[in-house]
Amino acid sequence: MIMNINTSSAFVMVTLLILLIIPSSFFIDAEIMDYPSFVNGPNSWRNTPSTSFSFWESAGVRPILANGMFACGFHCSLDGGDCLFSVSIFEISSEDNSSSSTQVVWSANRNNPVEMQALLELTSEGKLNLKDANDTVVWSPSTSGKSISRLNLTTEGNLVLFDETNHMLWQSFDHPTDSLVRGQRLVSGQILRANVSSAGSSEGRYAFAVIDGKFVAYMDSDPSQSYYQSSSILSAEPEFQNGKFGSFHVADSANFIQLGSDGHLKAYELKESGWEGTDLLPIDPCSYPFVCGNYGVCLEKGCSCPDSVSENEAAFFRPIDFTTPNLGCSAMQPISCESSLLQSFLELRSGYSQRVYTSLFSNTIALKDCKEACLKNCSCKAATYTKGSCYFLSQVDSLKKTNSKDLTFIKVQNSTISDRPHFPERKKQNTSVIVGSTLGAIFGVFLICTFIFLRFKKGFQEVEEDYLDNMLGMPTRFSYEELKNVTKNFSNKLGEGGFGSIFQGTLPSGSEVAVKHLVGFGPVNKSFMTEVQTIGSIHHFNLVSLVGFCAQKFNRLLVYEYMANGSLDRWIFNKNRDLALSWKIRRKIILDIAKGLAYLHEDCNQKIVHLDIKPENILLDEHFNAKVSDFGLSKLIGKDQSRVITTMRGTPGYMAPEWLSSVITEKVDVYSFGIVVLEILCGRRNVDECQLEEDRHLLGLFKRKQEEGQLMDLVDKCSDDMQSNAAEVVQMMKVAAWCVQIEHARRPSMSIVVKLFEGSVDVAGNLNEDFQNGLTLEAMETFASIVLPSMLSGPR
Structure with a gap:
């Protein structure tokens, strides 16, 4: 733990004199409460x-x-x-x-x-x-x-x-949890841990403790970030043991002390207006490690994004919420390990840096080499160069102005179009003439094709709309104007998918919905029609409900029930311990997915194969009930059909090996389900380019660890609860292994998987013999590499 903050204790006596003792008349006696x-x-x-x-x-x-x-x-x-x-x-x-x-x-x-x-x-x-x-x-x-x-x-x-x-x-x-009351003492070895947020009760990242005779406030990270360290604190009464400060308790001038989710330690007393808190740590607002969120810059005027303190005219970051700047900033184009050649640095003006560096890369290196090394390291999100030393930041917390001459460079993703080379002047002019003429000709052809296409499209659109009106059992059909009103003119954007954007809305009945506004033709229309026909008339608790749709002229919109906790991937791939799901919740999510797929495969009039099961297509409601979503790639199979021939579709890493023959059964969903289960249990993606080469493929790593008898090494380490239930987690890993065998006939049906989780069926077969059934790491890499992008599902 890094502890290097020097603070003054001059405020102690003044504050103790100002704070008032709270009269007991404000409280009602327990006897009255009976x-x-x-x-x-x-x-x-x-x-x-x-x-x-x-x-x-x-x-x-x-x-x-x-x-x-x-x-x-x-x-x-x-x-x-x-x-x-x-x-x-x-x-x-x-x-x-x-x-x-x-x-x-x-x-x-x-x-x-x-x-x-x-x-x-x-x-x-x-x-x-x-x-x-x-x-x-x-x-x-x-x-x-x-x-x-x-x-x-x-x-x-x-x-x-x-x-x-x-x-x-x-x-x-x-x-103690996050608070101390009168009469309670915080001693060495005890820790106050703040809540994850003002609305959440689980443990957050901020902590406060007595360490080596000092009050220490810090944020859990690697390494820990201390933002206050002193032998005194306002409104607390220190106690000495053998001449050394050893503990403290709440002064009589306050009713309780609480470490807030924002890292502020406050003493609360009762005033006529209610509980009133007083900051106990005499530090400036920018000293809190996460005061402006990830990538946020703390300035005197408030929080901003890195672009405001750089010399670069291009914009690479934007606030997560323009109305609440302290939530942090997000990159306009996320960093991709697969596109490292298109990365560069956004240089901040001298003196802006993160309070604590993540790791020292080198203490004797040139600035140019420091940058180059960070670009080659996927986990390096930024670099700080100070006095010949190069520090890597694997996570960018809030940045603040310091008195140092540190140089901080934040890694950014450039456009896929490279910067234009510098040609000689005459060559430039000739090139401009040629390029201009070519573009003009192309533009003219484009206008003609567009006119013809729109004329054709208008007729096709009218036929399609009539077709939808004549279909039985369809959900509510909305007009485009109705959905504009429902979403307040598409103002509250929840996210983006491969075919368009998703907006939050509220129906006149008061029900919250998510409205997907599809953009494009061809595959978009096909996906829209498939979704409406597939799930428009089926209902199951573990399938996202299609509330309605809009097919009006060129507008294609789908209206779903609103899922408050978003998609599964944001919870299982997030390395923030505060957001780590417990074993109980993960097990429930896995069972929910299995029940949804079992219904699709066995309980519908026609067998429905989803074909794109992945964490991004599993949505969670406010109680973490999991529901399968996005049926744009799904396929209907008759009850009398055992298999079907279809074009390859899905997402690399989740696609079963039989896709190479284009002859598939519902067992392709079972394979994808097995991959998702392993991701949930291990807390990582099935293909992770940031890992060492031998560990990049989760299936290969799983097979190796199983052979070595070390499956517990794979259990998600971001969750203490998962670690304490590692034995049960490993048993569920074996079920996942049964689902991802190379021969589809060896995989269980989803109804059998549900019975497995409910305890009425035992895992069949021996894991040593059945796992992957001979599927090697080389085979997995080959299969992942031959899939054409045009066949695949993107973010949806």
């Missing part, structure tokens, strides 16, 4: 909403214990979906005893929220278990095998567990 401060076992409590419409329910809290200003119980989000077993501090209005604010100060299951009907039970054996609605144990405190007899909530907000002899076995004060 909840006990302790309970004896055995006992149990179900997370069931009440119909009393009390201020507890309005705050989303279902208490079990209450004492003074604290309550312990189930604390749920506003939509009632995610619930924590937690201790909360309350601010109660003194006028009508209605709750005006509640704040969680400790939680047991912040990384694994439970749902309605979850259960907390103190068993007759003396175990305290928090179980989700499906009876899965989510949390249980470690009490060294001793029997718990009683739960007690103190007036300080400490949840304490006692045995029959009244001996304390466990207390929440020893396991």
